[in-house]
Amino acid sequence: MPPLMYGTAQLTARLEPWMERLLADPVLCQELIQQYGSPLNLHDFTPMSRNIAELREAAAEHDVDFQIYLARKANKTIGAIDHAAAEGCGVDVASFHELDQCLKRGVPAELLIVTAAVKSAELLALAVENDVVLSLDNVDEALDLLDIAAQSGRRVRVALRLASANPRIAPTRFGLRAEQWLQFLDSAERTQGFQVCGVHFHLNGYSAQQRALVLAESLRLIDALLDLGHAPEFVDMGGGIPMSYLDDAAQWSGFWEDLAALPAGDESLTWKSDRLGATGAEPSGSVYPYHQKLIRGEWLDQILESRPEGGHESVAQMLKRRGVQLRCEPGRSLLDGCGMTLAKVAFVKTRSDGLPLVGLHMNRTQCRSTSADFLVDPILIHAGTPRSERVALSAFLVGAYCIEEELILRRRFEFPQGVAAGDLVAFPNTGGYLMHIIESASHQLPLANNLRSGGQGWLRDDIDSMILD
Numbered sequence: 001m002p003p004l005m006y007g008t009a010q011l012t013a014r015l016e017p018w019m020e021r022l023l024a025d026p027v028l029c030q031e032l033i034q035q036y037g038s039p040l041n042l043h044d045f046t047p048m049s050r051n052i053a054e055l056r057e058a059a060a061e062h063d064v065d066f067q068i069y070l071a072r073k074a075n076k077t078i079g080a081i082d083h084a085a086a087e088g089c090g091v092d093v094a095s096f097h098e099l100d101q102c103l104k105r106g107v108p109a110e111l112l113i114v115t116a117a118v119k120s121a122e123l124l125a126l127a128v129e130n131d132v133v134l135s136l137d138n139v140d141e142a143l144d145l146l147d148i149a150a151q152s153g154r155r156v157r158v159a160l161r162l163a164s165a166n167p168r169i170a171p172t173r174f175g176l177r178a179e180q181w182l183q184f185l186d187s188a189e190r191t192q193g194f195q196v197c198g199v200h201f202h203l204n205g206y207s208a209q210q211r212a213l214v215l216a217e218s219l220r221l222i223d224a225l226l227d228l229g230h231a232p233e234f235v236d237m238g239g240g241i242p243m244s245y246l247d248d249a250a251q252w253s254g255f256w257e258d259l260a261a262l263p264a265g266d267e268s269l270t271w272k273s274d275r276l277g278a279t280g281a282e283p284s285g286s287v288y289p290y291h292q293k294l295i296r297g298e299w300l301d302q303i304l305e306s307r308p309e310g311g312h313e314s315v316a317q318m319l320k321r322r323g324v325q326l327r328c329e330p331g332r333s334l335l336d337g338c339g340m341t342l343a344k345v346a347f348v349k350t351r352s353d354g355l356p357l358v359g360l361h362m363n364r365t366q367c368r369s370t371s372a373d374f375l376v377d378p379i380l381i382h383a384g385t386p387r388s389e390r391v392a393l394s395a396f397l398v399g400a401y402c403i404e405e406e407l408i409l410r411r412r413f414e415f416p417q418g419v420a421a422g423d424l425v426a427f428p429n430t431g432g433y434l435m436h437i438i439e440s441a442s443h444q445l446p447l448a449n450n451l452r453s454g455g456q457g458w459l460r461d462d463i464d465s466m467i468l469d
């Protein structure tokens with residue numbers, strides 16, 4: 001039997017057992033929505049343990065000292081911190097509140113790193129007070145930090161954020177080049193004020209080869225820091241560890257081929273014939289690569305065994321010879337399988353020209369990242385009691401913001417057995433970025449509530465009751 005809902009060009013989600021169990025219980029889904037509102041963010045962090053293990057096993061194969069820091073910006077729940085910490089992982093934080101909450105939750109200082117792009121004086125002071133490593137981005141920030149450190153009489157632990165000088169790496173706004181850092185540190189006062197304990201970088205994209213190149217560059221900076229009398233202990237290669245939302249590679253490539261074959265203006269696959277940034281039949285660079293061949297462990301293995309720039313040593317050997325720990329900061333790929341968004345159908349209607357629309361109690365910032373679209377098919381649950389018979393439909397999902405372009409997803413969907421007000425739509429695997437990274441409360445519509453599965457059922461995550469001041 002075909003599913004109750006699927007993309008006109010199908011992109012079938014990979015589901016976790018907890019998602020399948022929940023989806024098989026429409027009554028519970030309806031009760032949760034009734035109690036906590038629509039949309040609702042549901043979390044079960046058990047898959048995070050598997051994701052962590054995949055990475056750790058790959059590092060262990062190479063006998064590399066390795067530590068994982070969950071990138072907290074990918075998901076704001078306190079449950080995510082708790083689960084990462086229980087697994088012995090650290091957390092990468094990007095603001096005062098992200099750091100404050102981790103400290104209050106008992107995450108030890110050595111398992112925290114502050115990588116915020118812009119750091120407030122309050123954030124700098126909180127990190128210094130608690131001896132948390134800060135990844136330094138620029139000279140102004142470093143000088144602000146030195147002032148704060150001088151007042152507190154402490155030596156501050158920092159990592160240097162490295163902007164690669166390699167022409168094969170895209171220019172970046174983050175960090176400074178190695179020679180800029182070395183020049184900055186070439187003063188007794190600065191070298192005494194800072195304890196440089198590592199080198200940090202984070203690259204756009206998911207290339208293993210590029211990470212191997214910048215790891216080699218980072219280790220050269222580590223050597224120069226040792227010469228200056230510092231004792232760096234780690235290289236942190238940031239996030240961007242790949243994952244797959246879709247199991248079927250052919251569906252993924254087929255979607256882009258089908259989209260490219262459509263004449264301009266044809267809305268049979270996407271709203272207003274949106275190409276989602278694609279220029280031909282290849283996947284667009286404006287969306288996440290929802291199917292990837294090498295993910296997590298296998299991808300890390302490829303980095304560790306590679307010999308960048310044709311050298312004789314592998315990345316693993318380069319790290320081990322220096323006794324340097326490898327760190328990473330995965331967000332999305334650690335949260336793979338940990339989240340699902342549930343929303344209630346508000347209405348079924350047609351656009352003024354007759355095109356069918358399904359309206360949800362939800363807005364488009366509640367299942368969206370910074371990319372052009374979320375390319376995973378939702379799942380329909382026939383939970384409503386239809387006012388009239390459900391009939392087969394091919395429609396777009398629209399949301400609550402009063403904007404013509406308020407599409408929840410830009411793709412078109414088939415409802416072979418119809419859809420009605422009161423039905424539920426589940427968006428699978430939204431735990432990494434899709435729920436929180438750009439969510440807004442425009443029109444004074446409240447933010448979605450966050451639940452996590454506990455021993456006895458579904459519990460509220462503490463983040464929703466925290467008052468930020």
Ligand SMILES: *Cc1c(COP(=O)(O)O)cnc(C)c1O
Pocket residue numbers: 071073074092115202238239240241329330331332333
């Ligand atoms: C966003 C970010 C991450 C996480 O990236 P993912 O793609 O989610 O793995 C890690 N480190 C830094 C510095 C980041 O900005």
